[in-house]
Amino acid sequence: MNTQQNLNIEFSQYLDINGTLLKPLPATLDNEELLIALYRLLVLTRLFDETAVNLQRTGIIGTYAQSKGQEAIGTAIGRAMLADDVFIPYYRDIATQIQRGVSFEEILQYWGGDERGSNFADQPNDFSLCVPIATQLCHAIGVAFALKFQSKRNVAVVTCGDGATSKGDFYESLNMAAAMHLPALFIINNNQWAISVPLHQQTASKTIAHKAIGAGIPAIQVDGNDVLAMLINISKALEQIRQSGKPFLIEAITYRICDHTTADDASRYMDADVLQEAIKKEPLIRHKRFLSTQHFWTEEKDKALYHDCQQQIDEAVDRYQNFPPQAAGDFFDYMYEQLPADLLEQKQGFIQGLKHHE
Amino acid sequence: MNDWTMIEAINHALANQMRANENIVIFGEDVGVNGGVFRATDGLQTEFGERRVFDTPLAESAIIGMSIGMASQGLIAIAEIQFMGFIYSAIDQILSHAARLRNRTRGRLTCPIVIRAPFGGGIHAPEHHSESTEAMFAHIPGLRVVIPSSPARAYGLLIAAIQDPDPVIFLEPKRIYRDGKQAIDDNGQALPLDSCFVLREGVDITLVSWGAMMKETLEAAKQLAQKGIDAEVIDLATIKPLDIDSIIASVNKTGRCIIVHEAARTCGVGAEIAAQLAEKSITSLLAPIQRVTGYDTVMPMFKNEHFYMPSTQRIIYSAIKTMEYR
Structure with missing residues (x-):
């Protein structure tokens, strides 16, 4: 018999849905200031979304993709990463981006149809939304390669949704990261939906984490609505990657308690009762x-914090x-150096023909 | 001076730039120990080590996506796609990201990568190994597309591609990889990436081509000269950006133009050249522009590929008809 690794996938949770601590927190987390800071990020992200x-x-602004219900994932990623790690996000990662120097006004600029929103003034290396x-998973392995090539002990952290795990780029990236020993952390926001297609129609795999096992990447599931479990597990994974130089995958289990984007109407396909149950488990x-x-x-x-965040x-x-506004014709200037x-x-x-556009 | 075939010139251009810049990495399928299926990277892993020259898993999309990630963090990525017919798996990465990263981030992240791929027919290869789809890439804003047609131009253009700060699709005409040698000084000199090359001066008719088809085009010019027709021959070399000014200058002189390419005719690069000539220089034309190209068919498998590819005789026939036009 050939055994690659235990095919059981660990599920990690620290807080149950009532906010009761299921096991003692590590000393680094048992810190009131930090615990409130995490809460502030959750609230800030929720209010920004609204x-x-x-x-x-x-x-x-134009079409916008919410993170509602999934704020704990991004909050924990941003808190766990080092400044000189590199983040390769998808479009529900505002909570991470705002911790890494991306401003709310830049995020609004992006969704407001202005490329300048991806020219982050205070974040030189992270990717913009993909x-x-x-496709961003492939970029992450290249970033991971560069970090390793430059002898840095940094990690490329990349996110995607559950739908993305059906794509070839997902499998190619996992396979390549493992085969080439690249310091990449893959974090899957499993919010159960790819627009209107539910997870059970997306895959027959028992978990998404199992997909990593086939590529030779260790993987766990974490309660994605539990910011403490997310932070503890991401921190641990990052440390392991820094030590080993090898990739790791975290499947964060959450629920999209919102439309896919503002152009979507989830009531067409999402069962209202199931949604109500999911809302009871949300992270805030x-x-x-x-x-x-x-x-x-x-x-x-609480009120003071909400007020402060909204301000x-x-x-x-x-x-x-x-x-x-951008100068007319700016859109020509960045195609080539x-x-x-x-x-x-x-x-x-x-x-010369500008008058035809007015 | 060294006497090099095109494949040797490519190999030495890569080595020259690897020595000059430690941030360059070369990778792809079989490029390491094996030195590439055509030996373009022969000996490079031995000289530069597995850290800088390495084999990847067989996954074109990840190879190009990885290049983009590397380039965004300060490396210069030179990726080999083993045959152009296999580049389509990576098309999303090339079109959606490599070509757009600079613009998307307003220059914050850039994508200095070179994608090398052997292309074109005439080597009796299996299906999918003889494609010429340069026009697909020339259509995409943000890319450069370069095709050399001699060892010396392969050397100078590849160096320019590596030094260019934007993504370059570098298509190598594999039929002429080993078709003769040229004396080349390994001096690291780049050729311009926005100029065509006038290979033969003439006053009667302009023949424009690129890649392996230069061979038939030059031979046609030679035979036309024996018939008293003095053809000017232009190697387009940089498909994008396209140096239309040099072609216009030539056509202003000759009044006639034939474009020769191996790729299918419809929406080929020849169509773009003809359109621009029509827009900018139609009054200088003494005869309709002609195209001698592959057909709008699948590239036949090799028993019939000679029917598909433009021959010297087709070029000559087209040139004579153009000269006879009244």
């Missing part, structure tokens, strides 16, 4: 209950709305 949806409804599903309520029982978190403090977001919205003669000619033609 604000962004409103901005879409009023035509101030739209073609699963759970963490708040935990804080209330363990750290004397009060409604008063931070409103200020960002103001800054977003006050950005000067230097504009080739033929493209320069097209740009000049465009500028």
Whole structure:
């Protein structure tokens, strides 16, 4: 018999849905300031999401993809990563991005149809959002290669949804990361839905984590609505990758308690009762209950925190709305480092013909 | 000076740049110990080690996607796709990301990669090993597409491609990999990536081609000269950006133009050249522009590939008809 590794997949959880601690926290996490900071990030992400949806409804930004219900994943990723690790996100990772120097106004710029939103002023190396599903996983292994090549002990951290795990790029990337011993952490946001297609129609695999085992990558499942379990497991995985130089995969189990994007209507395919059950498990309520029982978190403090977060977001919205527009013709200038003669000619033609666009 | 075939010139250009820049890595299928199925990377792993020259798993999309990730963090990635017919698995990465990364991030992340792929027919290879789909890539904003047609131009253009800060599709005409040698100084000199090369001056008719088809085109010019027709021959070399000014200058002189390419006719690069000539220089034309190309068929398997590929005689016939046009 050939045995690659135990085919049982560990499931990790620290907080149950009532916010009760199931086992003692590691010393590094037993820190009131940190626990509140995590809660603040969850709230900040939730409120930003709501604000962004409103901005879409009023035509101030375009289609927007929410993270609602999945905030714990991004919160934990951002907290666990080192500044000089590299993050390769997909489109439900705002909670991570805002911890890594990406501003709310840049995120709004992106969804507002302005490329400058991906030219992060304070984050030089992370990738911007990747739209073609699963393609970012291939970029992550290249980033991981570069980090290893440069003798850094850093990790390329990449995320994708459950739907992405059906794509060839997912399998190719896992296989290559393992075969070439690359320091990459794959984190799957398993929110049970790829737009309207549920997980059981996406795969017959018992878990997504099992898909990694076939590639030779160790993998676990974590309660993705439990920010503490996510943080503990991501931190552990990152440390293991830094030591071994080899990849790891975390399947975060969560639920998309929102539409796919603002262009979607999940009530067409999502069972309302199932959704109500899922909402009971969402990460904010759970963490708040935990804080209330363990750290004397009060409604008063909660209100103040919400107020504070909303103010931070409103200020960002103001800054977003006050950005000067791009110059007409800017969209020619970043195709190549230097504009080739033929493209320069097209740009000049465009500028001369600008009156036709007004 | 060294006497090198095109494949040797490619090999030495790679080595030259690897010595000059420690951030260059070369990888793909069979490029390591084996030195590539055509030996383009022969000996490179021995000289530069497995850290910089290595075999990857057989996965074209991941090879190109990985190149993008590497390039975003300061490396220069030179990826080999074993045959152009296998590049389609990676097309999403090339079109959706390599070509767009600079623009998407407004220059914050860039993609200095070279994708090398042998292309074209005429070596009696199996199905899918003889493709010429350069026009697909030339259509994509953000890419450069380069095709050499001699050892010296392969050397200089490949060095330019490696030094270019944007993604370059470098297509190597494998039929002429070993078709004669040229004296080349291994001096690391780059050739321009936006200029065609006038290989033969003439006043009667302009013949434009690229890659392996230069061979038939030059031979046709030679035979036309014996018939008293003085053809100017242009090697396009850089398919994108396309140096239309040099072609216009030539056509302004000759008044006639034939474009020769191996790829299928419809929406081929020849169509773009003809369109631009029509837009910018139609009054200089004394006869309709002709195209001598492959057909809008699948490239036949090798028993019939000679029917598909433009021959010297087809070029000559087309040139004579053009000269006779009144």
